[in-house]
Amino acid sequence: MSGTYSNANPDVQGRQPELSKPLIADLIPKPFIPWAPRPRTNPVGALMQLYLLARNPIETWSKAHYQQPVLSGPSLIGHVVVVNEPAAIRRVFIDNCANYEKDPLQLRVLRAGSKAGAGDGLLVAGGESWKRTRRTLAPLFTPRRVAAFAPLMQMKAQARIEAWMRRRPGSIIEIDREMGRVAYDVLSATLFSDALADGSAGFTRADFEREMSQLLDSIGRIDPLDVLGAPDWMPRLHRRAARNSRDWFEGAVTRLVATRSAQMQAYPARTPDDLLTALLAASDPETGAGLSDGDVAANLFTFIAAGHETTARALAWTLHLLARAPYWQERARAEALAASDDPSQWADNLPVIRAVLDESMRLFPPVPHMSRIALEPDQLAGTSVPAGAIVIVAPWLLHRHELLWDKPSAFMPERFLPGARESIERFAYLPFGAGPRVCIGATFAMQEAMIVLASVLRSVRLAPAHAHEPRPLLRITLRPDERIPLIVHPI
Ligand code: HEM
Numbered sequence: 327m328s329g330t331y332s333n334a335n336p337d338v339q340g341r342q343p344e345l346s347k348p349l350i351a352d353l354i355p356k357p358f359i360p361w362a363p364r365p366r367t368n369p370v371g372a373l374m375q376l377y378l379l380a381r382n383p384i385e386t387w388s389k390a391h392y393q394q395p396v397l398s399g400p401s402l403i404g405h406v407v408v409v410n411e412p413a414a415i416r417r418v419f420i421d422n423c424a425n426y427e428k429d430p431l432q433l434r435v436l437r438a439g440s441k442a443g444a445g446d447g448l449l450v451a452g453g454e455s456w457k458r459t460r461r462t463l464a465p466l467f468t469p470r471r472v473a474a475f476a477p478l479m480q481m482k483a484q485a486r487i488e489a490w491m492r493r494r495p496g497s498i499i500e501i502d503r504e505m506g507r508v509a510y511d512v513l514s515a516t517l518f519s520d521a522l523a524d525g526s527a528g529f530t531r532a533d534f535e536r537e538m539s540q541l542l543d544s545i546g547r548i549d550p551l552d553v554l555g556a557p558d559w560m561p562r563l564h565r566r567a568a569r570n571s572r573d574w575f576e577g578a579v580t581r582l583v584a585t586r587s588a589q590m591q592a593y594p595a596r597t598p599d600d601l602l603t604a605l606l607a608a609s610d611p612e613t614g615a616g617l618s619d620g621d622v623a624a625n626l627f628t629f630i631a632a633g634h635e636t637t638a639r640a641l642a643w644t645l646h647l648l649a650r651a652p653y654w655q656e657r658a659r660a661e662a663l664a665a666s667d668d669p670s671q672w673a674d675n676l677p678v679i680r681a682v683l684d685e686s687m688r689l690f691p692p693v694p695h696m697s698r699i700a701l702e703p704d705q706l707a708g709t710s711v712p713a714g715a716i717v718i719v720a721p722w723l724l725h726r727h728e729l730l731w732d733k734p735s736a737f738m739p740e741r742f743l744p745g746a747r748e749s750i751e752r753f754a755y756l757p758f759g760a761g762p763r764v765c766i767g768a769t770f771a772m773q774e775a776m777i778v779l780a781s782v783l784r785s786v787r788l789a790p791a792h793a794h795e796p797r798p799l800l801r802i803t804l805r806p807d808e809r810i811p812l813i814v815h816p817i
Contacts, residue, residue: 357736412753414706419761426698447628476670482511509638519598541571643690662783681742691721
């Protein structure tokens, strides 16, 4: 039987098994191959390249990008070096990282819409300011601190699942939207002790979702004028929308910081123990200096922008894949059902669910593209890198590279199971980046994703609502081009 949910064989006592409960052994683990753009075989002209960059940059990659360790040459944005060789990537991110700074085009995109003079959050800061901020924020994300959020994460996931369970069995949910809601509720609880959820921050979840989607969609579109290096005063197509959403977030975040600051001074004993309080109280372990209110607001916004979409996307793509790969859904469910009831144990002790999540982030990395600028000339895997070159490390390419992965397009979580995962090269798999600028929220995100997945698997069975598959679209994060409808059945 090939991965459907029906099983017509009567059991030994002649009873018909329930239709919605497949037996793991009956499901043939034939790898599911999700839709992906076909690599280009012919070079595209400059105009077509501009068009594709604006439409969906992952469509610009050619066959050679999936086959060669390093590709170097002139392009619309200057000299570009695309690196897919693990030792060379290690050199960019670690061994010679002082030579590779975040590149100006990426920074312009990420800062788009922010007011002149607004503080830089950790994601876009550079030099000494980045070092200071990173030292100051690191203690907020230690494994111990993150583990303390596990019960809240489970509670938020469970509340969402219960809303599904109240519907008729077989109802359709849009899993991308649902995972956006869970990620929002988790952020709201851990960052602001639910000040977002109860509306006391002056806006609702719907406001937040609309503005976040608008912000990422508008800043995430590569503007031809940015690619061509046109001066900043020239009007960009999507910048006005980005600026409106950015203003909205800056206003909301500034209000949250001011309210909490005042509360901490007036009633120190009643201050909630959440990430916002930790941010306001944080100090540089070397100098003892705290963050200014502007820096707190900028970093709060960064946590929201960097942490919400990425985690929601990782979860939505994973559940999409599990809905299409019933063998893995059942295997992961068996593990979730056998797990202890303590969610703080789930992140590190569920190897099948972890393998499914890792494999999903291999195929659909929430951050599919990273880039740096070379300050001085260098050599990467025997290729000369001129000063000023843009160096691209694209998890989308790296994770599907033919020299690094067997059957790169297939969903095969077994490659991440204990015994197999040890042979994966560290710098061949980079969903969270690497080196000093590795994702500061990786432990938080992995714990959240594991808890949400285990909670979903313990409660419901998921199947695709129709045969058509969502297509990945690069808008800073990797989002589906349309909603992902799934059928839910309580188990
Ligand atoms: C599945 C979820 C996530 C993924 C895949 C992800 C991925 C990444 C990647 C690839 C980078 C490095 C970018 C580069 O080197 O150019 C990064 C940086 C960053 N991430 Fe995440 N992230 C996730 C969740 C989070 C969360 C939950 C937070 C915060 C609450 C967060 C905050 C940040 C910050 C602040 C940086 C900048 C770090 C620095 O430059 O020092 N991320 N993330």
